[in-house]
Amino acid sequence: MPNLYLVIPEILLAVSASLLLGFGVSKTKNRAPIVRLIAIAVLVLYSVLSFLLGSQDGEAFKGALIIDGYARYVKFFIGMAAAAGLLLAGDYLEREKLDKYEFSVLTLYAVLGMSIMVSANNLLALYIGVEMQALALYVMAAFNRDSLRASEAGLKYFVLGALSSGLLLYGISLIYGFTGTLNFEAVATSIQSNGLSAGVVAGMVFLLCGLGFKISAAPFHMWTPDVYEGSPTPVTGFFAGAPKFAAIALIARLVMGPFGDITDQWQQVIIVLAVMSMFIGAIGALRQTNIKRLMAYSSIANMGYALVPLAAGTVSGLRGMLIFMTIYLITVIGVFACILQMRIRDGMVERISDLSGISKTNRGMAIAMTAFMLSLMGIPPLLGFFGKLFAFYPAVQSGLTWLVVLALIASVIGAFYYLRVIKTMWFDESEHEFINPVRALSWTSAISALLLIGFVMIPFVARTGQDWISIAATSLF
């Protein structure tokens, strides 16, 4: 079994998740904190392993999974984002009396699912991966089962997720029916030799729509605001980051791999999803008063931006998407680290107006949050600007200037609500003071904010990081 070596990271996740499941059961002691710490360690180890081990590419399980530079890069950030998510969750879960060890285990399973998604080289592996992470996320969404809203969120997510799985499966079966194979390369060869067939195109559309649900691309975004609002905040933060990256990575692999020869068709789907997401994300957020709902729309819009370079269908487009998503991931972690700090004596608050005047009471957090908002807007010294630059430039190169113009218009609209958050923090009268956050939160938000300051990161982005991303992007071609 020489190629099991390639999937050591996944094996690590599966084994440790199962072991922790058993270890956590204890009548006398609350083992949740220790399980969480182990899980964080496992996730970091997973990230490092998947990044280091795979210096050699290959396929495992008879071609069901593929390990390449692309998968490695995405896995590294997924693992890190999940670890950060767990780190942030600790304090919240303890205070809300939700600190059950299953949370950490579910996170591990979700990451395992994502890992399989990212490495999928076969339609069934794709489905297994998607379902595995989705099932874990459904449970996490409803983790606060005593809360009506959380249960409702979980249920909504589950039902609509089931619908999307239906679309996914229908697409898979169509493709299998028309090409006679599940393997990505074989599908590509089949399309190459048999030419365009309506069945394959329909299957492709269903597949992309099913995955579009996972990245909450409009018009499959409807669950997002409700689930983001209803779920426990750390779960929302987790949702906004890692699963999105995994799903969009999978979409990229699909359109570059098996459907690489029907660019004209999938490009239309991607463009439709991108345009609708950008505008619905930007405009829908305008009237939101809840910061979590706001971030839901923000993530919808950002997924739209991430799809723009993908629509270009070029190596540089793929690079742009990876850069954009990486920066987005860092930002989102920071933002949720800040949102988790919005705690007054009576508990968590989530309204935007609760941020009023925190520049006077919690200056550090206000500065960090301002940096995140400015980065999301794409204001130059911050990395968000470079994210958008690298994302939109390939689209221009490929002649999709009009799409970029639309993206910029959406960005301008979006700037309004980001600015409103800044204005609330700096210019409005303070209502109440947040209690001092635990160190994990303030440090995470501070580190994310520092990472976003362009000139700290530019050497990284310019050299090493660019190399990694280039290797990752070219491995799909």
Add this chain to the structure above:
Amino acid sequence: MLYQAIVFLPLLGALIAGLGGRKIGEKPSMAITTGLLMVSAILSWVAFSKVALGGHTEEIELFRFMDVGGFKANWALKIDTLTAVMLVVVNTVSALVHLYSWGYMDEDPHKPRFFAYLSLFTFAMLMLVTANNFIQMFFGWEGVGLASYLLIGFWYKKPSANAAAIKAFVTNRVGDVGLALGVMTIFLVFGSVNFDTVFSAVHDNQDRILSFLGMEFNAIELIAFLLFVGAMGKSAQFILHVWLPDAMEGPTPVSALIHAATMVTAGVFLVCRAYPIYEAAPVTSGFITVLGAFTAFFAATVGLVQNDIKRVIAYSTCSQLGYMFFAAGIGAYNAAMFHLFTHAFFKALLFLGAGSVIHALHHEQDMRKMGGIWKVVPVTYIVMIIGTLAITGVGIPGTGNIGFAGFASKDLIIESAYDAAHGGSAAGAFAFWAGIVAALMTSFYSWRLIFMTFHGKHRGEKKVLDHAHESPLTMLIPLGVLAFGALFAGMFFYKKFAYGVNDFWGHALPMQHAQIAADNLYAAAGTTMSDEAAGHHSYPAWVLWAPFIVSALGFVIAWFTYMYKNGVEKRVNAEGGPLYNFLLNKWYIDELYDATIVRATRWLGDVFWKVGDIGIIDRFGPNGVAAAAMSIGKRLSKIQSGYLYHYAFIMLIGVAAIIALVMRTVGG
């Protein structure tokens, strides 16, 4: 290092007092700025003797300013006699004004700021006069404009001061646009902005034609005219003169430094500096002559009836600037510079003297409420008399230089104008007669000022007179120094400025014209300067005597009007006729501008603002889009109903729509 020190010491002072004034306190910042300027002024005289008397011209490149393509401009110090004269004028007056301000601004709480502005102004002015290219000169030009704005509005709590500051700034802007266009045209025509390069190329470009908007212009004439528009703004020539009287809202030392001695003469300096261009532009030079002469006449008429002591002097400044310009216009650049030089002394003296009176009378500026104070402020009275004798040009006619400062320079100008007229120049003839008439009026209003202020009975409140006192020594010393200048500057420097004796001007100014004037004068005096000049005609005696006679006449009229049988009381209480009101209201120029330019601009602004900006751009631009986005957002949140089946429905509709879209291209 001499020249660098002269130029940069004031800047150093300005920076220290301006940025650190609060830290180091009032007295130290005043002492530092004043001290540095004193040093700078002394060094200027050293430089003057070296350059103007010793003939050592120099050009020092400090560092590169701009270097874009063919466009090169350096920071440089061009030191020739013209610059040296300006250095002396600027730094001497500035140093004296700094000192004077110790006393005058004694009660002001913002002294460091005031001194910083003064020093900053001085630095900008020095940049202007030491420039070796048009860009650096433009920098200085704008710098003095800024400093002037800041100083006019120094008492920023006074609305009238703010209005005056803005008026000065805006009016100067009109002129500066002309100057900027002129500099651009120079670059267009000559491909360089360096003085030497440009001036040496003037001859080759004499017939160059520029077409603009379908009209054709002679390039040199156009450049000359545009530069002169800048000079008109800065030097308050007719049409653009309106800001100068209002600028008297600033503190009096500022009026003396900026609005009498230095900044307002920048236009004259510009014309003299660029004389090769004006030599080659006869039409524009004629225009300058006529406009300068008219300004001399116009401002003098307005000065006749003003009641504010500072405004009288302001109009007098305006009028004297007119003299300088028509001198430059007829080509007597040296006469213009000479008058600039002497004028700086006696006009600064008059202003500071007036300031001393104002200081004594607790900021009373209305001459109708003064009178009879000569015993209270005897020193001020004496120096004011000296200043008045200087400005009215008292001296012994025919000798050329035996007389007060104004005598030597003003008569030189009038004689030059006579020469031009004699040479067949109609503009010159106009200038000559305008100059004579203006001299009459100058004498009248200057003596009127003396009589109304110092003589007769006191017409203000008695309390004010009782508290009146002679100014402190810090104010009297500058007055003394300036009085010395007003007495002797003409006599000392007459031959040098007028005939360029000992190659005084070097290559800074042309001397052909001066040569003729000198010969004429010597011929008139019955001697000859040289044997070759013997063939020239001489000035008729009446030309030499005319200025003196009208000056005396002005004194007599003023005496009879204001001194004879309590004249002032009668005049103050008398109703003025239509002509009086016409003059009192400054020919209604301000009203005319208000009715035409100001209203029209405001109307246009209103149109652009209310119709263009609010009605069209905002309505369909930002506001419209924002409203649209908001209403769509509202609808979106309605769709976001929370019902599962709505969500599922939208998802399925989405899939169906996308399938339909993509299938369209497949055609299956």
